[in-house]
Amino acid sequence: MKRTILIVIALAPLVALGIIGVGLARPSWIPHWAHLGPKHEEGDAHEGHAHGNEASHSSTDAGLYCKEHGVPEKFCTLCHEELIKTLPLCKQHGNIPEEICTKCHPDVEKAYNIEMCPKGHGLPASFCVECGKSATTSAALPDDGWCGLHNKPEALCAECAKNPRKIGPLAAGEIPEPCRQPLPIVKLSTPKLVRQVGIQTALVTEEVHAHRLGANAETAYDANRYAEISPRVVGFLSEIRADLGQSVQRGDVLAVVNSAEVSAAKSQLLSAHSAVRLAQATADRTKSLTQSGAVPARAELEVMTALNQAQASAMDAEQKLRNLGFDNDQLAAIIKNKDTSNLLDVVAPIDGVLVLRHAVKGEAVQATSQLFAVADTSRMWLWIDVYERDIALIAPGQSVSFTISGADPNGQGHAFLGEVTWVGTEVSDKTRTSRIRAELANPNGRLRANQFGEADIQIGSEHKATVVPKAAVQRKDGTDLVFLPLAQPGEYRAQRVVTKPTDRNDVVEVAWGLKPGERVVTKGAFLLKTEIMRGAIGAGCCE
Incomplete structure (x- = not known):
């Protein structure tokens, strides 16, 4: 009996050590599907970076943690390149070890206490393909030739051409600069x-x-083909002869104004011309008397001065009537017929369509009252808002196509064609856009002022x-x-x-x-x- 007790006592420590050994061989925090990895010889521990456990057994033991790369030591292919040949790798995410692919197995982040990419790419920080920190993983993905550091094609990257980066295996402790950053396979x-x-x-x-460059745009009347019409005198409207939408020619009478100013100006013209005729007759008579010696030369000088003053007064009277719209033929008719009526015709200054009317018969008006507006709608202006980053692409003469917003529910509205005629010289401090002017052909009058739409500017051949x-x-x-x-x-x-x-x-x-x-x-x-x-x-x- 004593012998049996002694044997049991002797075996108890061995059993306990066996249980402890099992616990060390496979810690409880390793998932059931995780592989422990290959066994390595004693002394195979790597050097050059710190770890959380300084045990003397193999560096790829599951119990060790690589602080430098934030993953368990047994999965750190950056420290142990030989593990690439034995560990299962995730091809979809840069050939990182399958056991630490946090995109395929999200639960291993907490299970292994993995240090994640701070930019939120969803992979271990030292194995993040998008950040380009792992030369091993990045090289496993198709390189699309993009410079991730400068966000442009590598072949067009002047910065990389000036400062070439090392391509190939990195020395111990060397961190590759994040230039080429392949994206994961999906x-x-x-x-x-x-x-x-x-x-x-x-x-x-x-x-x-x-x-082509697209931008928001708005139509407007061509200011060179648009006229606002005022009576030019104070009075009241005695007659209206035109209405909205009516096509008019230059010189057509739109309305008639009754004004005392017109009568006064005509009377002044008649009086001035009478004074000129009298002064001219006096000058002619004085000239003949001066030549015969009947009157002194000083008398001739005085009458010539009076004639010049009368002529100046006549010119002033004529100009007043011209300012009211009278032409030379009308002035001659006033003088011939001794017309002193107070009626003034309001006429169209250009060919076009009557697009605005404020005139009402009997209405009292001022000289600056806007009665009508006439526009030639065969051509229209287009104001285009172009962002300042695109202004350098725009130049006069470029072709423009304009489509009205909402004109067609299917988005296939009629396109109006034209060209750029002016590029703005300032940028709005609120919208950071510059106004570009284009002229559009509008032969059928389908385009109207103040319509919004999309302009496409052809910026290349x-x-x-x-x-x-x-x-x-x-x-x-x-x-x-x-x-x-x-x-x-x-x-x-x-x-x-x-x-x-x-x-x-x-x-x-x-x-x-x-x-x-x-x-x-x-x-x-x-x-x-x-x-x-x-x-x-x-x-x-x-x-």
């Missing part, structure tokens, strides 16, 4: 999901297009352009991108592109990033974008 897990989402693609084609449907282009972080289907069904890669507007509403030009013949996602592109957005909805792969 995967729809099953063909059924692809059908449910309704993914559709379109071919990238080449067509002839012209670059026609040329061959690579185009895609507008629905294929998505916007992310100030950059346009499209999605290209990969060889593996249900997998799509993002391609950043540089786009320009065209003369069609349903397509855009791709100036960089695509070639004719490639296919891009149209329907479903927005859903794919949400998978790579900051704070993407759900996991990294659609399930």
